[in-house]
Amino acid sequence: MVWSDRTSEFGNLAEAIRRKQEQNGVQLSQRKLSPANQKSQFSYAAAKISRGVFETSEKLTKLTNMAKNTKLFMDSSAQIEELTFIIKQDIQSLNRELSALDQYVKSSRQPNKQTGDHSETIVGFLNTKLISATKDFKDILEVRTESLKQQQEKKDSFAGYSSNTYSTTIDNPSDNILYKYDEEEDYDSSAQEHSILMPTELTTTNYTASRLRAAENISSTIHQLEGIFSQLANLVSQQGEVIERIDANMDDTLLNIGRGHDSLVTTLYNISSNRSLIIKIFLVLIIFSIIFIVFFA
């Protein structure tokens, strides 16, 4: 009777398909976890982080869209700032969790070496995912900075023009004064105009100040991100070390197997030679005992 179990193959397939769907951005229906299928603490944490990374990357795409769509008069800088803040928080917390997980893996006693390796690989995988997300974030921020700069330039050029108009309007009333001095109403109106213009100027300065703040914010975020990057880079280099170690281990194993084989062969040789020796000894013993019995007993 022969049978073959294809469940594991099926499991792999299903997993692969699921991953593909995830990459395509298909939101998975909330999967029920039966109590029989309880995962370990580690896999729960890993799944959580992975989900976090996924959500963050979704937010990132939203942010990208916003940052790219920003027009001069349709500015959503408040939203962008908020989102940036959230993402920054997310990435920080994810990073914290990831390092905690890494610590956990390193500190906790794994049932065997393979599980340990497996966990490490998972941590590494999550690391790379997080890094790519962070990188995206950084890119977006740079884009944002760029667009802000451009806007600033534009605004400056506009502002230049508006200051011109302003000076003309400043000049105008004097003309008016010169020209139509006695026409009170007109003067009033121009004075009014003047008074209206003053707040506009104020708001413009306000606006630039906020821009500045945003830019500063962004640069500080980038700075923090740099910190995160270096941390992650550290982790990745550790991973690389592990991988190298695995490679070295493989070589060692190969060597050991070869040695084992050699020693087995020598043992076989020894045994076979010993066998003849034992037979000889017994022969001698038997002959001796026969001689003893026959002649001396």
Add this chain to the structure above:
Amino acid sequence: MASSPHKHMDVIHAVQEYVNKMLKEPGMKVLVLDKETAGIVSMVYTQSEILQKEVFLFEKIDNVSKEKMLHMKGVYFIRPTQENINLITDELKDPKYSKYHFFFSNTVNKVFLDDIAKADEQDVVAEIQEYFGDFFAINPDTFSLNMQSILSKRSLGWAMNINRLVDGVFSSMLALKKKPIIRYSSNSEATRYLSEKIAERMSRERDLFDFRKTNESLLLILDRKDDPITPLLHQWTYQAMIHELLTISNNRVSLANAPNIKEDLKEVVLSLDHDAFYRENLYKNFGDLGASIKDLVDQYQDKANTNANIQTIDDMKKFIENYPNFLSFSKTVSKHVALMDELSRIVSVNNLMDISEIQQELACNHDHSSVYSRIIEIINDPKYSEKDKLVVVMLYSIRYEDGHVWELKENLTRVGLSPKQISLIDSLKSYAGAQLREGDLLGTKNIFSFAKSVVKRGLQGVSNIYTQHKPLLHEILDNILKNKLKEQSYPFLSPTNTKERPQDIIIFMIGGITFEEALTIYTFNSLNVGVCRVVLGGTNVLNCNQFLEDISETLRK
């Protein structure tokens, strides 16, 4: 399984083991089967036995009721066909049961697996296994694939069913845990084709055959056309007779055509596991069978008498304890008596004794003049049935291919047989004429064997003229046992240098087997316990009617 010697190379046991393993999972289960696996399971297990394994419901896979049963587990035993996979994927999108355990009766290809994985959105598939019970186990040493009309490559069913054929043979090898070398009958296109397909499949599924090498084993693929005589002969052993006259299909026999039959005996089940009398008398001939039935009835009378006199409380207790046994016993008795009654009725109505005598004469002897005049007599005698006359002429046409077949056909037309019936004689010739046959069916191909058979008959005489015929399989088995099976006639598919005699042999016959051959296998196995063990398989179990029908199918190209 190989561990227990008497279960070794036992197809019924193999399928039972598979079913056991399937139903091992604790909890409430629904067993879902398709049309074929339902037959496969019912051949080896009774419903009540399966119910004991916490199976609460049987379902056909094509049942479309959508009643949710989330407290049940679905255990599927199905063939890996496209239809079934489609049904499964539909089902998985809206699951009825809490968990799904899939057991396929053959290898599942990657594409199917992929489809199921895609459909399994809710993560309800618990396992997918391949259990190679893809055949109908009839006797411990006989199995069939229940496929009709595939006598040769020219038959209608061939192209459509070749995959099923390969699946069936392939699964039988795995169920018996054998990795045999393959031989085939050299004069047949079909056997060569099938053996190549199987070898291809074996090399593709190499991993499955990765078990500890057991005994030397052989898969011998034969063609029905090498021995067209056996399915035409009338049979006299119990199982063969029932099949010949009443037709056994999936262990069931219909007695609906018998006169004055009781309602509950219209369809009877003949199971080897649950009917000791049937098991013991499977291979007994009609005469001995009469005696066994008489014993059985006597036993029954004894029991009935002891039951009749109840005096003390103790007796009552005993009676109550024994009553269920007694009841089932009485059922068995009435079943077999009814069967015997019907068999003997058919035998006497059709004068099958006479027919069988001439059939045996034709099958075994070479004495033209006396046989010919006897055939003429039979044809002209209205008390014999048309079919029997036709069969006798067909046997004559096999034995004396250059004889007076034409005159006999004339005679048949004159007594009223239709041209269609008579054309069967030609179909038989074009299917299994002397030129097309492999092996020495009639013992006339060389003078030496001819002389041997004559001398043997002269010296030993014949014990029973109705059962003197031995199928060609008998000779093949003898040669295998002596390790003298000719390589020209039965070549190896791939050149091998093993000259050892195989110990485990699977013989598969394209076109179908007969119960006479099953008997041959049984006798061979019981004579050679510990030396050699044979399992016989065929596309179908033939009786005369089925064979004639299949032959007429070959005519339509």
